[in-house]
Amino acid sequence: MTKLSEELDPKQIRRSRITLLLVVGVFVIPFLLAWIVTSDLERFYPGEAVNGELIQPAIELEQFSLPYGAGLFTLEDLKGHWTMVYFAAENCAAECQQNIHMMRQVHTALG
Known part of the structure; x- marks a missing residue:
């Protein structure tokens, strides 16, 4: 040492x-x-992209109501929000899963 x-x-x-x-x-x-x-x-910002095209004029949805928790989910709950809606039959297992996956991909691509 x-x-x-x-x-x-x-x-x-x-x-x-x-x-x-x-x-x-x-x-x-x-x-x-x-x-x-x-x-x-x-x-740091995965999936952030703005590649969409705004549909003009906007497509209006008809009134609807769906069971949601203790109440109902209606068209009014979507007001003021950008929305993609997919209505399907009650038992559509594989087809619904594929469509939901595709919607998620579109949502990610649009940002």
């Missing part, structure tokens, strides 16, 4: 290393975060 390492307490060496890492981290971490954020924004 060298004379210097014999004089230093192991706790003091550990404390010095931690201090050095903190000082380096204070300067390096902000640069890393800035690089990550600016290099690939798609990772």
